[in-house]
Amino acid sequence: MDSTVNFGLTAEQKEIQLLAREFARREIAPHAEHYDKTHEYPWPIVKKAQEMGFTCQNIPVEYGGMGLSLLEEIIVGEELAWGCSGMSTAIAVNGLAILPILIAGSEAQKKEYCGRMADGQMASYCATEPEAGSDVAGIKTTARKEGSHYILNGSKTFITGATVANFYTVFAYTDPDTRYNGMSCFIVDRDWDGVSVGKPFDKMGQHASDTAEVVFDNVKVPATHLLGKEGDGFLIAMKVFDRSRPGTAAGSVGVAQRALDECVRYAKERSTWGQPLYKHQVIGHMIADMAIEVEAARLLVWKCAWAYDAGVSNTTLAAYAKAFAADTAMKITTNAVQVFGGYGYMAEYPVEKLMRDAKIFQIYEGTSQIQRNIIVRELFRKG
Ligand SMILES: Cc1cc2nc3c(=O)[nH]c(=O)nc-3n(C[C@H](O)[C@H](O)[C@H](O)COP(=O)(O)OP(=O)(O)OC[C@H]3O[C@@H](n4cnc5c(N)ncnc54)[C@H](O)[C@@H]3O)c2cc1C
Known part of the structure; x- marks a missing residue:
């Protein structure tokens, strides 16, 4: 073996x-x-x-x-x-x-x-709606077949990259009476009649990434733009998560590593009671814990990506990695503000932004609670 x-x-x-x-x-x-x-x-x-x-x-x-x-x-x-x-x-x-x-x-x-x-075009992924985020199957957008087209109606919200996208991948019900099995996925071009995009939302963090609403009002989508078959949508969305959640988790690790690096630098430069901050054991240990947690999060993300690349099911590992890395980034960036003291609370120091930026990792691509629901489902599947 x-x-x-x-x-x-x-x-x-x-x-x-x-x-x-x-x-x-x-x-x-x-x-x-x-x-x-x-x-x-x-x-x-x-x-x-x-x-x-x-x-x-x-x-x-x-x-x-x-x-x-x-x-x-x-x-x-x-x-x-x-x-x-x-x-x-x-x-x-x-x-x-x-x-x-x-x-x-x-x-x-x-x-x-x-x-x-x-060739340089941008795109967005449109699943979330005002009344359905965690509950993907709760979406209300519909695509009604009319000859060689579908007529798409509905509103998507919190869509990353919406204002600059040239096209969208959009989830909608082709059979609204059937939960899960009636959902389909379409490619929709931004410049088609009936597609409109809202103004970017004003957010807590990640200001460089735009997030906006996309509305589909009687959009004529050629049947050639259906992905797979009618009814494949929910399965496509779940398969997407297996590849996308590890990527989101990796982003959390990057932010956590940055916070750790900033703390190591600052705790050497700043002195209180005649010695650098890191020599106060409580601060040194806080930074040591950050290093342990960043490494643990990175290893979990790597393992989950390795499983995917090896063709092994990584759904549960992706939930571990997404939840652990996101919660770690939030904890580390919050503690980084503490290490910086009053300066940490000031926008001119880097850790304030890191703490605001980290929060979204516990929310998008499935919240930390939803990841735990997946883990519970897998743990108790057999009994
Ligand atoms: C900045 C940003 C960018 C985003 N980008 C995109 C994008 O590009 N494309 C896209 O489709 N979506 C995107 N989203 C949407 C994101 O995926 C959802 O916001 C997220 O899945 C949570 O859904 P919700 O906001 O409707 O919260 P809700 O589902 O209403 O949840 C509210 C709270 O209840 C908890 N909760 C809900 N149901 C359960 C349950 N069954 N068990 C335990 N707890 C539960 C949640 O964890 C959360 O804490 C983005 C969101 C943000 C904020």
């Missing part, structure tokens, strides 16, 4: 990590404060990310993408989020939006929409 466990990266993976690390330090981090303060969409950075291929990480090479494995994608994701998780979310949203097409799309659909993304 082969019981080898390898926590090392290949030379190629190290190269990708270095590329992302340098990009985060050179192109993202120096501009993080600007986009946090202005709430502007970071087009110049996103354009550079496009040139590097970072907006097409999971698209296979034959369709113009980087063709990264999930492990490689989460390595990049952690590095970019270290620079600014608002910008990394703005960059990574394409990877989420294209997943339904990669999972269920026909050859023609993949060729067209992956190709459009490789």
Whole structure:
């Protein structure tokens, strides 16, 4: 029996990590404060990310993408989020939006929409509605078949990247009377009649990533834009989570690592009672706990990505990784503010932004409570 466990990266993976690390330090981090303060969409950075291929990480090479494995994608994701998780979310949203097409799309659909993304287009993933977030099956959007088209009606909210997207992957009921089995997924172009996008919401954190409402009012969607078959939608949404949740968890690790790095730097520079902060045992131990928790979160995320790449079911591992990494990022960034004292509460110091940015990781892509529901379901499945 082969019981080898390898926590090392290949030379190629190290190269990708270095590329992302340098990009985060050179192109993202120096501009993080600007986009946090202005709430502007970071087009110049996103354009550079496009040139590097970072907006097409999971698209296979034959369709113009980087063709990264999930492990490689989460390595990049952690590095970019270290620079600014608002910008990394703005960059990574394409990877989420294209997943339904990669999972269920026909050859023609993949060729067209992956190709459009490789040419610089952006996209968003539209599942959440004003009355249905955690309860994905509770959506109200409908797609009624009329000849060679579907007529799409409904409102999606909290959609990342909505204001800059060129197309959307949209979940809607083709058979509203059947929960789960009546849901389908469509590709919808932004410039079709009846598609409208709201103004970006004013949020607590991740200001560089826009979040807005998208309304579909009698939109005529060609039947060729259905992904898979009618009724495949719910399964597609669940398969998306297996690949997207580890990516979100990696973002949490990036933010937590950044908070740890800022604390190590600050606790050496700042002195009280004649000695650097870290020499006060209570502060030193707080920072030691951060280091332990960042490493534990990273290992969980890596394992979950490894399982996915190995073709092993990772749904429960993804729930572990998403919940643990998000809760860890929230705890570490909150403690980082404490390590900085009054300065930590000031916007001109970096940890205040990190604490605001971290909160969303416990909410989007399934809240920390929903991840625990999944874990309970799996633990008690047999009895
Ligand atoms: C900044 C941002 C970006 C987002 N981007 C996108 C996007 O690009 N695309 C998209 O489709 N969605 C997106 N979302 C939506 C996000 O996924 C949902 O907000 C999230 O899933 C929670 O849904 P909700 O807001 O409706 O909360 P609710 O489902 O109303 O939950 C409210 C609270 O109740 C808890 N709760 C609900 N049901 C249960 C239960 N059964 N057991 C235990 N606790 C429960 C939740 O954990 C939460 O604490 C985004 C949200 C935000 C804030």
